[in-house]
Amino acid sequence: MAWSTRELADLAGTTVNAVRHYHQRGLLDEPDRRTNGYKQYGVPHLVRLLQIRRLRDIGVPLGEIERLGAEVGTSRDVLVAIDAELKETIARSERTRAEIAEMLRHGSVTEVVTNVPEGFARVAPRLSPAERSLTLVYSQVFEPTAMDDVREILEADADPATAAFESLPADADEETRDLLVNQFADTLAKTFVTYPWITTPEAHLQQDPASAGAAMGETIRALYNPAQLDVLARATSLARARAGG
Template structure:
């Protein structure tokens, strides 16, 4: 007399749905059915389930169980790969615990990417949001450059830009754009990839461009967006003069 699905699941410390899933992915053979049509699980099925559970408790993904010895014959190479993955997971968790501890002590922030904690206090809310978005678009080298830019970027012009009202008049926008443009030009001169970031993108250029556009529109008011557009045009005009100045 064998066990029903519910009984074998209970004996193995798992659920009926899990047993059925193991059948679907090919980890567990489907047993024969009794005359009443119900599956009849045998000792070999229970042992198989217990071995699978043992490997799952060790952190082995389902898709790797066959490679690490689901039938009791472990592969050292496969287990070494699993061990390496677990080591990386432990490292990530340790970093996360350290960051959470820093947040709890008030010396870190959760609304900026990892590595930007030291500059978080001087960033506006839109800038913090943008850094999080940038971290999903740019590679590590680009993010390191952005962090350097932020270390010294806060000044009166930045504060004026942050406080610009949505209904700022033409004169305010034009004057602020003229003051903001040199900052943009210096950044473009120091980090040329900003003009053509293709080599530093972790997403497709189309997706990155659309994401940046939508983010700017959502995070800044119309007057600020107008100032950014004007400042960018003026900055392009200033770039050659900056290049000439550095070459003299």
């Protein structure tokens, strides 16, 4: 009995392209050909293809299969490495499932799925669009322990000054800005006292300070209007003084 490439692929539960790829990698011997030029695959080809598929199904890299050549199987070290990867994949999947459950529990799927990082589902509905976007950027800039603090800050009772800042229109007059600067500075000062690392975040960054600072600066400038940026700059400076930093 001889099989064509298509028949062999179907029997092995794979594709013609995969068979050709294994030929190119030297993993599967080329078959004999009929007088008309068509390939004739036999049982040894089918068994070898099934062996390759079995190894690939459990995660053995093609490079490892190439290294073994005609031998069947893999090394203990490779299996241990694959098992470690699977363990991490399972843990990641469990975290993802827990996050999805949190999203569904709080009924904020559309706001949460793409707009806040892991762990922020509960607080997402009460955040402004800018705050949600900031948390995403922060999650790439700050280490996990710092993000825990960010989540605590956002989960605290709603602060009138923060709400006023988030809704401040671009054409806010100077009097409105001055009043908000003073109020918002108090909010920021309390945060700086409770979480002093915020004023000197270098030890809590996942990236180099220059890259992190540029990312955060660009994000804030893109998300907030000129009036908000003015209030934020002045309130931050005033808050540092009030916090003693």
